[in-house]
Amino acid sequence: MELKPAIELRNITKTFGSVVANKNVNLTVNYAEILSILGENGSGKTTLMNMISGIYYPDEGQISINGEEVVISSPKDAFNYKIGMIHQHFKLVDVFSATENIILGLKGKGRYNPKDAAIKIKEISDKYGFEIDPSKKIHEMSVSEKQTVEIIKVLYRGADILILDEPTAVLTPQETQKLFAILRKMKEDGKAIIIITHKLHEVLSLSDRVAVLRKGEYIGTVNTTATSETELTEMMVGKKISLNINRSEPIGAEDRLVVNDLECINREGVKILDDISFTAKAGEILGIAGIAGSGQRELLEAIAGLQKVQFGEIIYNDPKTGKSENLKDKTPLQIRELGVRLSFVPEDRLGMGLVGNMDIIDNMMLRSYRKGKSIFLERKSPKDLAQHIIEDLEVVTPGATTPVRRLSGGNVQKVLVGREIAASPTVLMAAYPVRGLDINSSYTIYNLLNAQKEKGVAVIFVGEDLDVLIELCDRIMVIGGGRVTGIVDGRNVTKEEIGLLMTKSHGGEQND
Amino acid sequence: MTETRIKQAHEPLIRITKRDNMGLKKSAIVYAVGIFAALIFSSLLIILVTGLKPTEIFKAMYEGVIGTPVANMGINKKYVEAIHAAAILLCISLAVTPAFKMKFWNIGAEGQVLVGCLASAYCMLEFGGKMDNTVLLIVMLLTSILFGMLWALLPAICKALWNTNETLFTLMMNYVAMTLVSYFIMVKDRSGRSDLGILNERTGYGYLPELFGRSYYFNILIVTVVTVLMFIYLKYSKQGYEISVVGESENTARYIGINVKRVIMRTVAISGAICGLVGFMIVAGDKHSIKSAIVGGQGFTAIMVSWMSKFNPIIMIPVSMLIIFLNIGSKYATSAFRVDNSIGDILTAIVIFSIIACEFFIRYKVNFRKTKRRAGK
Missing domain, CATH: 3.40.50.300 (P-loop containing nucleotide triphosphate hydrolases)
Incomplete structure (x- = not known):
């Protein structure tokens, strides 16, 4: 032709x-x-x-x-x-x-x-x-x-x-x-x-x-x-890179976060999460798959204390004291004061995780500025942390005093993930952490998540690319229409099987 | 078919593109050109509308602010008066700034200052002579601050608890304050006058003492202290940091565990307290009188000062001076040449407008069409 x-x-x-x-x-x-x-x-x-x-x-x-x-x-x-x-x-x-x-x-x-x-x-x-x-x-x-x-x-x-x-x-x-x-x-x-x-x-x-x-x-x-x-x-x-994700076997997987019968209603009065139960184990990556807007964001925000929970419980097992705490109805500050080391990389990086108009140092301070009794800010340690993250994660920026909104998507995410990991979490939740990132940055993020898993952190990863979920996660929980439609083993599952689970509850609801 | 295509085939005449950060030198040049353009433009206006010589008007404006050195020996009264007026405007601007930084649109500074004035005036009349003057001044100061704070806090509480619209609420509180002052005057003086004249004129109860022989200096000193404190508070304190975070993104604030409601109420209370302080300064250190128009719209002008300075307390110093000097100068010049006072307002507007226009040219670049192609031929 x-x-x-x-x-x-x-x-x-x-x-x-x-x-x-x-x-x-x-x-x-x-x-x-x-x-x-x-x-x-x-x-x-x-x-x-x-x-x-x-x-x-x-x-x-x-x-x-x-x-x-x-x-x-x-x-x-x-x-x-x-x-x-x-x-x-x-x-x-x-x-x-x-x-x-x-x-x-x-x-x-x-x-x-x-x-x-x-x-x-x-x-x-x-x-x-x-x-x-x-x-x-x-x-x-x-x-x-x-x-x-x-x-x-x-x-x-x-x-x-x-x-x-x-x-x-x-x-x-x-x-x-x-x-x-x-x-x-x-x-x-x-x-x-x-x-x-x-x-x-x-x-x-x-x-x-x-x-x-x-x-x-x-x-x-x-x-x-x-x-x-x-x-x-x-x-x-512009250079050869390996497209493989290492997946190590989880070790000593104890239950870190146990969610039972969670139910949430959003501002419009719609039930956005219904009867969600799952366990996130230490030293493994739990993937969450689903069509966008199936309740992924609300689930993570409910755990982080940002979304009101109608019913159910969120039990955190402290690895140090061995005590269990219910995080339901607790504010983010109360959760932190309980000694729960919960890190959260939200979907909306510049609207929730970071402040776009502030520089990298001031964004580091978001997590730590309360420390100490002085009424004045202490900028020395956040400055060191900023330098440290810029060097370790190869953040491309003119300097630590550049507003983060000026950075590219990948570098913004490195700053955010870097800060959340620096808090040495026991639970790390990440919502779409590689959305909009280039291949190199994406693999940097996967490696960081894997490193946390090997340290014994319970990692919860909400993703949209099913190929990546299957390659990276130990277990994958699929949610559809605010319900869990299946929890599968990441090592023996196909994309099509997950795809079917994703639409399962969706179709079922329409018949109701 | 082809003809219509050719007709469309031209580059747009003007395109606006974003610029990188402009250097300090270059932006200084832009501002210089902007102010020069403003002078030319206002000169043209003066010639066209009044038929007077622009240089004479400008000279009169200068004299209006600085005063003629020959007429006054020693301390130049006008000069200090102008600085004092700028200091009052500066202090109100400082007061509204923390709330604005938090994106709380408090346009009720006028009313908050006014209730501060009212509180001071009330104390002057009620307690004047019944207690030591220093104690009286402290009582006046505290009640003014308290009232200013309450006046601001009411809309803030409603905003924090029920998410009411703070813009309308604070605006309405201005009128409530004005009516309250009118009522107070009516109760005190049933003759129906709109003000009570000079309060405690003979006794001087509740007057701020003179500093270096002038009562204005006390106010100027207070404002200087407030400016420095506000600069430090916003930039180096934990509370100042919380204000910035809440203002930039309430979601981020919630995410890191800031109690947004508490921060809103605390910040607005500070805003109102400083407004109350200004009310005290106006009554005790300047006017020694009370009427519903005593603040004279400065509560609104302060909003502009705060925004033009990008919420930086140090930049607010020259900006409030500029606005007050233009204001005083043009008033003097228009009365000296017996032209309508509106001319002065227009001149002030031209200068302010050019400064804001400079901002645009610093941020954006204007590209004109490079090749001139005749359309359709």
Whole structure:
């Protein structure tokens, strides 16, 4: 089949202040082709796509569409050139139906006609194999249904060039497979598809060609059939790295944290955790898997004393005194005063774990500033700790007095995890600790968690990448809709089995 | 088809991009240019609107603040008056700062200062002559601080317990304070006047003593101490650190075990207490009188001073001086040349606006279109 170029980028450069987000990027996407853009976080993938979709304007370089040089200075321009972008964060109106969202903002001739629109949506769905109920409201939809609406929205507007920004980050393995089948059909239909991702196996199974970016620079494009995971990683990171996680056998696993029949109701009065029981053992990593928003955050916050518990108990067995304490209804300060060494790396790093506008030293102080009777702050030991973490974890920062919000995602996380580990915990909870991190930083975090496990810490790890959960964790607890749907052995379980457990209670609830 | 494409094919005329941190030297230049531009702009305005010579107006403004050295021998009265006025504004700005740093939008400083004034005035009238003057001053000081604190604490308690809106609440408390003062005046003097004149004029009960021969100096000294203490409190104390954490992120504060409600109430109480102190200074060290407009809107101006200084007590010193000097100078100049007082307000606004505009140019860079391509031809 003859290749017809859809978009060509020539020498695209974009800078933000002194930060070079893209430097001399050259890229061609053909019709009837799936191109993956691979790169670590901060490599400029999203910036590049935002320039194609008219959100940013390049400092230098040209963009051509169908061989003609064009200027895309607004999302409307992009739409006129038949470019459609599916963002990582959905841009849908919750209380509207799928149809209403799809035709929202369209300047068509004639009257507002949702019936005709519904027919057209049906046609598109049948053509590519989408499963959708056009009259269903967005807030009743699962994440994957919402994504379907976003994709149909751009197709409805006649897009021939589709850009998907990390579309699989929020999907279960089964949903991912469905999405890929649809994307392949679109490709057969002659559409040009760009997919941004950092999951290597997806790149290999789905795309025809892969373009790799590293720190804003264009490294090269390779044909998927002629490459391997190791080669792609090397292009992405710039050096060879090992992609294995060591998993040691747990030793002397005594029960550290025992949760019984936990029940929580959130602010809206919805039961968010129901009848949760599990045990976290010393010297093992307990993984928690589940679709985003199934109660993972509330569970960890309930243990940390940040979420009100309606019912149940949280028993902590102190390794030093041998005493047991119930942490239910205790504030974070009371928990600490009991001598419970509980460290918590929350999901919202800059909104909860750290203060973005404060520097690294002041963020170190968050845990320790109360020490001593003086009314004044003691900045010497936090300063030492900051220096220590910067050196040990190779935090890239201009200095210890740089506000943490200026650091990249991986370095922010190193600061946070470093501080929580420095408190020498007996229980370490981490919620999505590698979300948004590049490969190197992710492996640093895995190694830190493993080191804590070997020290006898009970590690609780909430993750979204099932491959990682299976490789890293000793046991994996799956939760769906606020209930435990299964606790499995991390050593002999498959991704598909976990995927099924993830949707189990979800489907069951809908039948109720 | 192709024609429409070419029409769209032009770079946007102006694009705004974020800048890296600008050096101190460069930002000083930006400020210098900004103030120069403000002078030019206000000169044009003066010529167009009043037909007077701008230099004369500026000279009059300068004289209004500094005073003519020939007219006054020895200590220059005007000069000290201006500094004193700036000190009062500075102190209210310091008072609102901890609450603002905590993102508690206290716009009730006006009322908090006013109840402080009321408390002092009440004590002057009730206890004047019944106790030693030093004791009276201490009683006045303490009741003023107590009232200012209570006035601020009421909205803070409601905010902490029931999450009420502190902006509306503190604003309304201003009017309650004003009405209370009017009521007090009415009870004391049934003739229907809006103020009670000079209190204890003959006896001087409850007047702050003179320092180096001037009563203003006592107030200036108090404000100097408050400034230093506030700077240390915010930057080096544990409580100051807690204020910053609560202000930046309540979630982080809860996460590390800070009792957010307690911090809110404690901080706002401090805010109100300093406002009460200002009330005491106004009555005992300056006006020796009471009326509902005695604070003169400075409780609101202080909010601007605090924000323009980015909550830094040291920067607040020049900022409050600038605002007061502009204010006094323009008032003097407009009355000297018999033009409407609003002109003075406009001049003040132009200067403040340029300073804020400088901030924008320090943070962002404006890019103009590089290549000029004719559209459609």
